[in-house]
Amino acid sequence: MSREARLQIIEEIERTRGSRVICYLTGDRRGFETRIGADIFSFFYEHLSKMGSFETLDLLLYSTGGVTMAGFGLVRLIREFCKKFNVLIPFKAHSCATLIALGANEIIMGKLGQLSPVDPSVTSPYNPTMPGQGQQRALLPVSVEDVLGYFDLARKEAGLRDTDALPAVFQQLSSNVHPLALGSVYRAREQIGLLARTLLTFHMRGKAQAKKVDKIISILTKERHSHDYMISRQEAKNVIGLKVTEPPATLEKKIWELYSDYAFAMALHVPYSNDTFLGSQPQLVGTFDRAFIESREGTHIFRSRKEVKRATITQPGIPLPVEGFQERLLDEGWVKEG
Numbered sequence: 001m002s003r004e005a006r007l008q009i010i011e012e013i014e015r016t017r018g019s020r021v022i023c024y025l026t027g028d029r030r031g032f033e034t035r036i037g038a039d040i041f042s043f044f045y046e047h048l049s050k051m052g053s054f055e056t057l058d059l060l061l062y063s064t065g066g067v068t069m070a071g072f073g074l075v076r077l078i079r080e081f082c083k084k085f086n087v088l089i090p091f092k093a094h095s096c097a098t099l100i101a102l103g104a105n106e107i108i109m110g111k112l113g114q115l116s117p118v119d120p121s122v123t124s125p126y127n128p129t130m131p132g133q134g135q136q137r138a139l140l141p142v143s144v145e146d147v148l149g150y151f152d153l154a155r156k157e158a159g160l161r162d163t164d165a166l167p168a169v170f171q172q173l174s175s176n177v178h179p180l181a182l183g184s185v186y187r188a189r190e191q192i193g194l195l196a197r198t199l200l201t202f203h204m205r206g207k208a209q210a211k212k213v214d215k216i217i218s219i220l221t222k223e224r225h226s227h228d229y230m231i232s233r234q235e236a237k238n239v240i241g242l243k244v245t246e247p248p249a250t251l252e253k254k255i256w257e258l259y260s261d262y263a264f265a266m267a268l269h270v271p272y273s274n275d276t277f278l279g280s281q282p283q284l285v286g287t288f289d290r291a292f293i294e295s296r297e298g299t300h301i302f303r304s305r306k307e308v309k310r311a312t313i314t315q316p317g318i319p320l321p322v323e324g325f326q327e328r329l330l331d332e333g334w335v336k337e338g
Contacts, residue, residue, distance in 0.1 A: 036066025065095030075103035
């Protein structure tokens, strides 16, 4: 599908919904993952400014997550331009994308639509390193829920009590995870609750809604026990209590058609491998589209160009050379089209 064909579908959704539409999709293709980040603000500002005065904005959203404050900031930016903000979720809207959805007046979810818990993982210079060999070891993210789960294990399964062995349990944890990293985990947990509450109260105000807001925050930050837990639209609507709407069949078809073209453009269903990319060629340069921001006002694409070539590699301790690949990133960043 061409850009012009996508824009035609966007215009059809706008007519059906009586809204303006922006699409924001980050890729989760294996080897080319992208995340929600603060680099998007100026591009969204450009789209929104060109739209002028409008009542309702629908954000078609697909992402497996990203920087928490970037998602929070995006909702606040969008609400500077419209009175009503909605999200259209054809498939994945996980973690930070779920946080964005909390700021919406209405969440329009297709049958395959998914939300997730919003418990963050924290990475700081004080995090433990991942097991492995070599001098350059990657830092191990510390999940808020993993830390809380450690204490729940001590209390519920081992039967420890606050007054006896829990201080020793905390000492054991802090001897393996730097105390400053644990402090970052605590602050992240408090912050995510504050951000979720702020976004929800954009459209759920008053004493009557307060208990409902507390319930939603508790479920999404504490009660699902795993960051990988998938929340369907029925659970989001009937159990959690979010303002979820099921779109008519014709609208759901249009939303899915639009998502599917972005998925094709980013090759989301094709895990990347150098061997498959090169085929029979010894060397190739490839262009990879990895994220989209698009409306009738224009298109921004996060694009990478990479050179890959076959190479014979000699590794320390291995007597015979092995066949491998050499990669070189030629350029990368947001480009504007249309």
